[in-house]
Amino acid sequence: MNGSGAMLRHEFRMLLADRIVWVVAAAILLLTGYSVQVGAAAADHQRTQVEQAVDEERERYAGLRETMTSVHQGEVSPSPFQDPTRPYVMGRARGQRFAVLPVNGFQATAVGQSDLIPPVVPVLLDGADPRGAREEIENPVHLLAGPLDLAFLITFLLPLLALAISFDLLSREREQGTLALLLSQPVSARRIVAAKLLVRWGLLMGLVAVATLLSLLLFTTGIAWQPFLFWGIIVALYLGFWIGLAALVNATGRESARNAVALAFLWLVFVIVIPAGVQISAAFLHPVPSRAELVALEREEVRQVQEEASAVLARYYDDHPELLPEGSVDEVDFQTRAFAVNQEVQTRLRPVRENHREALRAQQDWIRTLRWLSPTLVTHEALIELAGTGDARFGAFEAAVDRFHREWVGFFEPLIYTDSRLTPEDLDRLPVWTFEESSSGAAHAAAPGILGLLLFSALVLGIAMRLLRDGGDRRWTP
Amino acid sequence: MFGHIIRKEVIETLRDGRFRWGAALVGLLLVLSLAAGFAQRAEVERAHAQAQSMSWSQWLDQGDKNPHSAAHYGIYVFRPVSSLSLVDRGVDSYVGATTWLEAHYQNPFEHRAIQDTPALARFADLTAATTLQLLVPLLILLLAFATFSGERERGTLRQVLSLGVNPRTLATGKALGVGLALALLLIPAAALGALALMAAGPGGEAVADEGLRYLLLVLTYSAYFGVIVLLAVAVSALAPSSRTALALLLCFWIVNGLLAPRVASDVARSQVELPSSLEFQETVQRDRSEGFGEFPSQQLRQELLVDSVLAAHGVEELANLPFNFAGLSLQRSEEFGDLVFDRRFGDLANQVEAQLEVHRRIGFLAPHLAVRSLSMSLTGTDPAHHQRYAEAAEEHRRLIQRIMNTDIMENSRFGESYIAGPELWAEVPEFEYEGPEASWAVAGQGTAIAAILFWLLLGGLLVRVGTSVSARRV
Numbered sequence: 001m002n003g004s005g006a007m008l009r010h011e012f013r014m015l016l017a018d019r020i021v022w023v024v025a026a027a028i029l030l031l032t033g034y035s036v037q038v039g040a041a042a043a044d045h046q047r048t049q050v051e052q053a054v055d056e057e058r059e060r061y062a063g064l065r066e067t068m069t070s071v072h073q074g075e076v077s078p079s080p081f082q083d084p085t086r087p088y089v090m091g092r093a094r095g096q097r098f099a100v101l102p103v104n105g106f107q108a109t110a111v112g113q114s115d116l117i118p119p120v121v122p123v124l125l126d127g128a129d130p131r132g133a134r135e136e137i138e139n140p141v142h143l144l145a146g147p148l149d150l151a152f153l154i155t156f157l158l159p160l161l162a163l164a165i166s167f168d169l170l171s172r173e174r175e176q177g178t179l180a181l182l183l184s185q186p187v188s189a190r191r192i193v194a195a196k197l198l199v200r201w202g203l204l205m206g207l208v209a210v211a212t213l214l215s216l217l218l219f220t221t222g223i224a225w226q227p228f229l230f231w232g233i234i235v236a237l238y239l240g241f242w243i244g245l246a247a248l249v250n251a252t253g254r255e256s257a258r259n260a261v262a263l264a265f266l267w268l269v270f271v272i273v274i275p276a277g278v279q280i281s282a283a284f285l286h287p288v289p290s291r292a293e294l295v296a297l298e299r300e301e302v303r304q305v306q307e308e309a310s311a312v313l314a315r316y317y318d319d320h321p322e323l324l325p326e327g328s329v330d331e332v333d334f335q336t337r338a339f340a341v342n343q344e345v346q347t348r349l350r351p352v353r354e355n356h357r358e359a360l361r362a363q364q365d366w367i368r369t370l371r372w373l374s375p376t377l378v379t380h381e382a383l384i385e386l387a388g389t390g391d392a393r394f395g396a397f398e399a400a401v402d403r404f405h406r407e408w409v410g411f412f413e414p415l416i417y418t419d420s421r422l423t424p425e426d427l428d429r430l431p432v433w434t435f436e437e438s439s440s441g442a443a444h445a446a447a448p449g450i451l452g453l454l455l456f457s458a459l460v461l462g463i464a465m466r467l468l469r470d471g472g473d474r475r476w477t478p
Numbered sequence: 479m480f481g482h483i484i485r486k487e488v489i490e491t492l493r494d495g496r497f498r499w500g501a502a503l504v505g506l507l508l509v510l511s512l513a514a515g516f517a518q519r520a521e522v523e524r525a526h527a528q529a530q531s532m533s534w535s536q537w538l539d540q541g542d543k544n545p546h547s548a549a550h551y552g553i554y555v556f557r558p559v560s561s562l563s564l565v566d567r568g569v570d571s572y573v574g575a576t577t578w579l580e581a582h583y584q585n586p587f588e589h590r591a592i593q594d595t596p597a598l599a600r601f602a603d604l605t606a607a608t609t610l611q612l613l614v615p616l617l618i619l620l621l622a623f624a625t626f627s628g629e630r631e632r633g634t635l636r637q638v639l640s641l642g643v644n645p646r647t648l649a650t651g652k653a654l655g656v657g658l659a660l661a662l663l664l665i666p667a668a669a670l671g672a673l674a675l676m677a678a679g680p681g682g683e684a685v686a687d688e689g690l691r692y693l694l695l696v697l698t699y700s701a702y703f704g705v706i707v708l709l710a711v712a713v714s715a716l717a718p719s720s721r722t723a724l725a726l727l728l729c730f731w732i733v734n735g736l737l738a739p740r741v742a743s744d745v746a747r748s749q750v751e752l753p754s755s756l757e758f759q760e761t762v763q764r765d766r767s768e769g770f771g772e773f774p775s776q777q778l779r780q781e782l783l784v785d786s787v788l789a790a791h792g793v794e795e796l797a798n799l800p801f802n803f804a805g806l807s808l809q810r811s812e813e814f815g816d817l818v819f820d821r822r823f824g825d826l827a828n829q830v831e832a833q834l835e836v837h838r839r840i841g842f843l844a845p846h847l848a849v850r851s852l853s854m855s856l857t858g859t860d861p862a863h864h865q866r867y868a869e870a871a872e873e874h875r876r877l878i879q880r881i882m883n884t885d886i887m888e889n890s891r892f893g894e895s896y897i898a899g900p901e902l903w904a905e906v907p908e909f910e911y912e913g914p915e916a917s918w919a920v921a922g923q924g925t926a927i928a929a930i931l932f933w934l935l936l937g938g939l940l941v942r943v944g945t946s947v948s949a950r951r952v
Binding site: 023031113139146155256261279296297381 | 500510517518539540556571572574576586588589593594595600602603604612613616623624724728736737741744753758833834837854
């Protein structure tokens, strides 16, 4: 036990004597601070967007209440297109509610999809689609480059930094002639390597964790401890994989320069090539139909349905005779007709939209299945899900918007078909947007990732240790 | 002697396992990314062309209605994709695919394709351009980091120099040797790209001069690889050991390719701020209703128009004018709107371009940014090309308004309900876009070109310094 402690102390001192280690440490501290600040700024931007929308809605509703009161007291009589007591007017732009995606407590750690999918979606009778909502103005080149957030730092750069201080773990000792000396001590090659790995892993992990913690304290309002804990486990395992990989490559007994090149290639394969292959295959196997066609198709349907508007209305009142206002179908209000047309168009387009979503879901499933090919994919997914900016949370948001839109239409439908008028009191009965975060939370987001990364790390470490076992390879036997 | 050095370097590189593996990997990625780019481009082009023709026939078949209602019905236009985008998609997926040309409003482009993708799409976006911009330089570094330092460590540098070889000749030979080995991989790739380009066809006239653009693209990347080779050789000569050379070069690669593009966005954002979508809409709306500069409010403009028209024709009532005032009023309101749109959308485009100029300037610190900018521009997939298309679409929108409003003015009477038919819709020409020439693309890239030349010069200089330092050390 005492021997191990001495070995670790020795390795730690050796490590600190290396200039590259200090460069790497400085890079980690600097980049972590920078990237958390980037993530925090993005989260703040989203928070502002959400708050603006909520404020706008509140003020608009206050105004609507006043107008409705005046209309009821007969003080004003706005045009039918402006009159908020008409349900068709209220259900569209004048009374639209915003479905907003609140900022997740741990969002500063990964921007993910949050700069691409608007967090504020207007919900109105005509429709509500997060992926079709009007986008925020942004330089497209900035969107293309993506942000330098903590998730990027961890998935892309941390492996390189880890490899920079461990690519010559053993090879350097041999090149300096100290390996024979080390192996002549009464310790096995395994234990030497284990000590080297542990020291490097501990140093990097400590730096990343402390820097992240401090940056979160500095740039955000508070730390969500549970996600932070899982985040730490993911990062620790991912780091373990890369340092284990360095040990594995070192265990093959080649020279330092060769190890460096081999590890650079492995980085390329796991971080760039496999993810790109997975993405390309997903897009190839499950192509998402173009929005362009949907836009044109929607117009086509509108035109057709408009020609059959009377038939559409008649069919509806056949099914719901109790809703027919006095008079015949032909005399039905313009707005009722417009609503019926739009409903019919949406019904006819539903299969197309469903196809669209189905293809996207299939892509996501395919990617989730293939992510086991690279620890980088596993880590990337886990990190953005922990931050609440990944496919799962946006999928949940989309589904919630869908449900809310149905509720919204459901509320107005009978009112429109009976040609009723709204009262100021009705404003309190309108459906209200709420977004329930998934109850399973951080553990659920992180668990598969943790399991996968455990396997990956165990695999590389296991092979490395097997190569280094006493009597395994002559080079590592004293 | 020179020939011997090059031959030795080429042979050594080709025999090197690193080169074989690396070249195989990069070659595979180039083929894969070109194929994926080809397929994706073809699909987007098909979808856009189909949607556009649907929208056009919807316009023609919209039935009888008032011309102003027709103007509100409008037309959707869909961005054509340049065939060169199979090499570099640029921002194609990050700008809207379509805009609605309707009365009164210049609508922003909507539907960014990237929104309909899983989170991995941006993270793992592989195109021929990213392979060339990121992976080939990495391959070069891994091949060339030991060109000098390795020889020094093995002791062969002393021998070679003792033969009386000029160290500068040696360096040039080594650089050319690495370059030649690389050319064995990249020339077939360039040929494959050219073939794919020819197979893809002209791409809806998104850009002109495709052949010339492709040539310039090849030239750009060649210059970039030249920069990397020179830097690698120079660092290998300057660094005390191969280990340090590799560390320094990888450091450069990370900063240049991974950090610089992202940090540059933050710098550009801090230098030039873009309005939020909400602010922008409000500003446009305010300008239109309240006027700006010397232009009075909408209401006042309308009153002035009525007064001046009545006075000019010497009549008391709008109904007595020799044309329908409604058409004139609509057209004047359009023209005022156009001023607002030119001003506000123009400002926005200038701000975006100013941000991109910041990126290009940072190209003097990180050549990757200069190459990225030039590459996107030559392939017609940068924001400037999209802006040019947006302006052409807006011109077409204005043309539609002019035709509709003139018809109202000339063929209807004030106050009467007026219906026009398909003949009028057919008077609007179908929207056709002619993309800009290569010279237009290059003209906006002065800074990027200067940055690449600067790096070539710097690389050459460093090699000179490096070789003399290295020779002295021996």
